[in-house]
Amino acid sequence: MTTSNSASGTRPAARAARRASGPAPAVGPDSTSEESPTRSVPAIAEGFETPAGNRRRGPSERNRPLWMLVPGGVLMIIVIIVPLLLGIYMSLLDLDQYTLRQWIEAPFIGIANYIEAVSQTNLFHGVWLSVSYSFIATVIAMPIGIAAAVATQNAFKGRAVVRSVFLIPYILPSFVVATVWRTMFQPGGIIDKSFHLLGADPGLFLNGPNTYWTLIFVQIWASWPFIYLLALAGLQAVDHEVHEASALDGALWWTKLRYVIFPYLKGPVSLAFIIGMLNHINNFTLPFVLFGIPAPHDVELLPVLTYVTSFQSFRFGLSAAMAVVSLILIAIPLFIYLRVVKLDEAEQGGRK
Template identity: 60%
Template sequence: MTAPLGVGAPDTATTVPPVGTPPVPAGPVRRRRGASQRNRPLWMLLPGGAVTVVVIVVPLCVAVYISLLDLDQYSIRQWVGAPFVALDNYIEAVRDSHLPHSILISVSYAAVVALAAVPLGVTAALVTQDRFRGRGLVRSIFLVPYVLPAFVVGTVWRIVLQPDGVANAMLGLDGLWLNGPRSFWALVIVQLWSSWPLVYLLAVSGLQSVDPVVYEAAALDGAGWWQKLRHVVAPYLRGPVALAFVISFLHNLNNFALPFVLFGVPSPEDVEVLPVLTYVESFQNFRFGLSAAMAVISLVLVAIPIAAYLRAVRLDTGEAKQ
């Protein structure tokens, strides 16, 4: 027999088991796997897996192997038979090269640019959130620095920052921007100019996910613009802005084209970033084993913020952050 449905009762009726039926033990109910779960077409992952192995795994293994060899211009023709030196290249890179200084310069400039790009990108996204005449044109102009190739950006800014260039003429300053202490801030300014639209794009995507009903509820509660920004908009922007910060930091840390074009090689000591140092050791000094060791160290350096971000948002376990 079935129990009658009352007011507030669920849509489905509750079935009362007949007298004498043994009780069902409490505990988790195990569901049988369906055919879709039991026979998943994992073979469809083979093409992507093969490309990943060829493009990423094999070059990485070769780079690690070369970093353990004393490979230079004299042994490059028979690099498999180059002397095996184990971790000597890593020790030399840490002790006797400019690697620690380059790591400090790279991390510092990447962090400064990423931190400065966040408020710029979020402010631009908030300014263009409401509809107004010409909003599409303004959004397109905001994206111009991001879509320009790094070679073009470096060439144009190299002309602007010349001693007799536009920068000194507009600011009323004399001196060098491409050499000396100002070179670090020149790199920061140029990289910031070209990378902040990434934060802007992700912030715009976060703002578009805000439900208009939430805005209306906040307005009915008498919330001002600061309360709306802090309690309504900020929770939606937290994830996209964090992702934009991590991507911007990693992009700046690995950027080679812009410092190479802007300052050339050998670059000034204040802007001797890690990718340029690795290039110089490999293609100018022909220390291929040492440069491979530097490349592996830079890979480990890049993996640290990626691991921290994945742990923060728990993407590696598929769990939502509580």
């Protein structure tokens, strides 16, 4: 009995001693305490952590981000940077039909083209028309697109067909849209006859003071599906549990739209507004096909004015200066949007 008690008392002590001393060394060919060099080198080269905890990268992994950017960088230089620099250089030359054949040797006149564009052309008028028509068309198209997205959010019979029909104005080319509406707006067209059947005489749609609102109407019809697509994508991000919680709380449809759905649409709708504005400001095909050249004074937008100056007056240097002004005009709202997005991300990061 005494022997068994002493043996049981020594067992915990032996276990404690083994824990303190660590695992016993293994016996055999793999019992070396140091790894062979052939095993440690690949671990460092492949980017594993060293015993000190620092991650070392091999030559291929260290240079990988640079060579992966080469194809996109070369394409950007060829497609964007080089034409941009050529356009800026052309805006500083007295380039017309007489000096075009040897345009590299054309007289250098500095900012004279910019001064002439501001003082002797309808540049400010074209800028005002482009900005105002783009803003009005985008603002009116936004609630139409959002309403269409909300209406087709929930499943119902024939939803796929309705969504496909909504996308027709967006997938049609601009020259097709302009040609169809030009046919309907011309004297004797279906729209003109419809007004006369109602006893109204709206006047000419493709010439005169109505051309500005005709352009806005056609632009709204062609652009609202883009806002609809982005709004629909934003609605897909709304968690289903949020809908269930608002339904259990007895929220009305307007309260649900305002406090549940609209917060999720802030980002997509802002992006749609900026992209729509930039697209409308730089739109040339729609007014060119809808009204022809020379365009009426009320729809002589900046892209149309640049085209007329270049290919009818053959003042290529002056038109290049107008194109640079158009580029600056487009860059302003884009910079504002990127700045707002950056500040929004910084605020969210600070909240976290």
